[in-house]
Amino acid sequence: MFFYLLRRVLYAIPIALAVGFVCFMLVQIAPGDPINAIVPADAPADVVEQVRRDYGLDKPLAVQFAIWLSKVVQGDLGRSLATGRPVWDDLRSAIGNTLMLAAFASGLGFIMGTILGGLAGTFRGSIIDRAAVTTAVAGVSVPHYWLGMVLVVVFSVQWNMLPAMGAGPGGSEDWAWNWEHMQHLVLPSITLAVIPMGIVTRTVRGIVAEIMNQEFVTALRGKGLGGWGVFLHVVKNAAPNVLAVMGLQLGYLMGGSILVETVFSWPGTGLLLNSAIFQRDLPVLQGTILVLAMFFVTLNLCVDLIQTGLDPRIKRG
Amino acid sequence: MSTATTAAAAELAVQARQAAAASDGYWKGVLRRVSRDPMTIFCTAVLVIMFLAILFAPLIAPHDPYQGSMIRRLRAIGTPNYPLGTDELGRDILTRLLYGGRLSWFMGIVPVLIAFSVGTMLGVTAGFMGGRVNMLIMRVTDIFYAFPSVLLAVAISGALGAGIMNAILALSLVFVPPIIRVAESVTQGVRNLDFVDAARASGASGLTIVRVHVLGNVLGPIFIYATSQVSVCMILASGLSFLGLGTRPPEAEWGLMLNTLRTAIYVQPWVAVLPGVCIFVTSICFNLVSDGLRQAMDVKG
Numbered sequence: 310m311f312f313y314l315l316r317r318v319l320y321a322i323p324i325a326l327a328v329g330f331v332c333f334m335l336v337q338i339a340p341g342d343p344i345n346a347i348v349p350a351d352a353p354a355d356v357v358e359q360v361r362r363d364y365g366l367d368k369p370l371a372v373q374f375a376i377w378l379s380k381v382v383q384g385d386l387g388r389s390l391a392t393g394r395p396v397w398d399d400l401r402s403a404i405g406n407t408l409m410l411a412a413f414a415s416g417l418g419f420i421m422g423t424i425l426g427g428l429a430g431t432f433r434g435s436i437i438d439r440a441a442v443t444t445a446v447a448g449v450s451v452p453h454y455w456l457g458m459v460l461v462v463v464f465s466v467q468w469n470m471l472p473a474m475g476a477g478p479g480g481s482e483d484w485a486w487n488w489e490h491m492q493h494l495v496l497p498s499i500t501l502a503v504i505p506m507g508i509v510t511r512t513v514r515g516i517v518a519e520i521m522n523q524e525f526v527t528a529l530r531g532k533g534l535g536g537w538g539v540f541l542h543v544v545k546n547a548a549p550n551v552l553a554v555m556g557l558q559l560g561y562l563m564g565g566s567i568l569v570e571t572v573f574s575w576p577g578t579g580l581l582l583n584s585a586i587f588q589r590d591l592p593v594l595q596g597t598i599l600v601l602a603m604f605f606v607t608l609n610l611c612v613d614l615i616q617t618g619l620d621p622r623i624k625r626g
Numbered sequence: 627m628s629t630a631t632t633a634a635a636a637e638l639a640v641q642a643r644q645a646a647a648a649s650d651g652y653w654k655g656v657l658r659r660v661s662r663d664p665m666t667i668f669c670t671a672v673l674v675i676m677f678l679a680i681l682f683a684p685l686i687a688p689h690d691p692y693q694g695s696m697i698r699r700l701r702a703i704g705t706p707n708y709p710l711g712t713d714e715l716g717r718d719i720l721t722r723l724l725y726g727g728r729l730s731w732f733m734g735i736v737p738v739l740i741a742f743s744v745g746t747m748l749g750v751t752a753g754f755m756g757g758r759v760n761m762l763i764m765r766v767t768d769i770f771y772a773f774p775s776v777l778l779a780v781a782i783s784g785a786l787g788a789g790i791m792n793a794i795l796a797l798s799l800v801f802v803p804p805i806i807r808v809a810e811s812v813t814q815g816v817r818n819l820d821f822v823d824a825a826r827a828s829g830a831s832g833l834t835i836v837r838v839h840v841l842g843n844v845l846g847p848i849f850i851y852a853t854s855q856v857s858v859c860m861i862l863a864s865g866l867s868f869l870g871l872g873t874r875p876p877e878a879e880w881g882l883m884l885n886t887l888r889t890a891i892y893v894q895p896w897v898a899v900l901p902g903v904c905i906f907v908t909s910i911c912f913n914l915v916s917d918g919l920r921q922a923m924d925v926k927g
Binding site: 454 | 774868891899910917
């Protein structure tokens with residue numbers, strides 16, 4: 310057990326390095342000289358040469374990677390071409406906003422998905438089951454950026470109930486726990502929650518149905534245990550796998566919120582990425598993707614470790 | 627008396643048909659199971675109609691997809707001559723939806739096809755060879771698993787810049803790793819079966835075993851998995867265009883249309899959401915057909 314955990318943690322290191330390398334290569338595969346990703350296009354030639362030497366861009370690729378990596382480890386993700394500010398400064402507040410949106414959305418999606426999937430798995434073949442399965446298929450098939458637009462049309466344009474854009478009144482980016490700010494979260498969270506809802510419904514339905522068919526459930530019933538008692542046993546058995554799926558979904562939401570953030574102008578990493586793409590601001594693109602991917606790697610690791618800890622049936626040695 | 631005889635005769639006939647069906651080939655059985663599944667048939671029909679409509683778009687589209695007009699911008703649904711309204715440049719929405727489907731379908735299917743070929747090749751190789759080859763292929767696959775799929779697609783096409791080819795390259799890269807994993811695991815399952823051992827004992831070379839014994843058994847599950855990814859790919863491809871990374875204006879593509887119409891949601895909200903309806907319907911139909919096929923082909927997972 311201990312050695313499994315150790316090995317799993319150690320295995321995350323080469324993965325993280327490889328992820329770093331892929332992010333490093335993003336600037337290399339971009340068309341044109343990578344130097345253009347660091348200095349503005351109108352910089353004089355001698356400045357370009359100076360920067361090229363300073364950044365080590367005249368050195369071999371492997372050396373460049375090492376230099377880049379040592380800077381990243383110290384928290385230096387370079388400077389934005391558009392604003393000239395350090396990438397990390399812009400990224401820090403954006404990550405907070407994205408994390409909040411992703412947390413709300415995944416919470417909503419998990420609760421809905423667990424309820425729907427649990428009901429569907431328990432009453433398999435019933436109308437509830439069919440409705441839940443249909444909702445789940447619709448949830449994973451819907452282009453969520455479009456769903457966001459529809460919600461804006463209905464709730465903001467037609468009924469004028471909820472704000473369509475931003476994270477606070479008047480485009481303010483300072484978050485506060487009051488309704489003026491909270492109402493900006495409602496539509497993006499619902500939009501983003503649709504995918505995890507669909508996936509969690511499917512997963513929970515499958516797991517619950519499988520557990521309900523097992524002999525120990527029949528045995529519990531035979532001993533005279535009522536609905537709630539059986540339910541608790543099922544929850545205990547289903548929890549580790551369901552938690553694993555949920556953890557991965559949270560990671561997908563962190564990375565996948567770019568489209569929804571664009572629709573709602575939510576000031577998170579997605580919007581940052583979107584403007585970086587438009588302005589071809591490669592350092593911002595690279596830094597944001599690196600941080601999000603590292604978050605995903607860490608989350609994967611945590612999910613694995615927690616799952617191993619929670620489920621005594623998993624004996625990894 | 628007579629009813630009893632008819633009932634008995636009918637039962638015999640059913641038994642005979644079942645026996646005949648059992649001796650039929652695997653694919654006939656699959657076809658029979660699909661034909662009893664109204665949902666799959668309905669979705670297939672919707673997809674076929676859509677496919678024909680976008681294929682013959684030049685013949686049935688009422689207008690030119692690129693011909694705009696400043697005096698008829700953003701007309702409502704139901705305008706004479708423009709049944710689904712016009713977009714922000716006065717172009718006919720129905721026409722552009724028909725033409726747009728071509729690119730959306732293309733970008734939804736081609737990356738999955740590429741990933742299916744590449745992923746199957748690598749996955750079967752990894753699963754069949756085992757050892758270091760497996761190690762190498764699967765560990766590289768792990769790296770791409772460390773990125774959420776949307777993020778990977780955005781990262782690659784964001785670095786390469788907008789364009790259809792770049793988007794297809796990015797999307798193919800997103801779908802190769804999961805297909806490798808599926809292919810590897812089913813191949814490993816087949817590799818240790820008795821008939822493979824028998825073939826090996828009778829002196830068949832590795833390539834022959836893969837071609838004759840392995841591929842026939844693993845292509846089904848991999849194919850089913852690939853079909854389930856078409857809807858994901860279509861949503862992702864349109865999403866890239868929505869971000870301005872896939873197709874570029876004035877090209878007609880559903881995701882790009884959604885993007886350019888986004889500014890019009892306060893003027894003509896229901897016209898603006900139409901391209902998304904097309905993406906949604908296509909994607910849900912592909913998903914349900916894939917589910918139906920999975921059940922009919924009796925593939926687990």
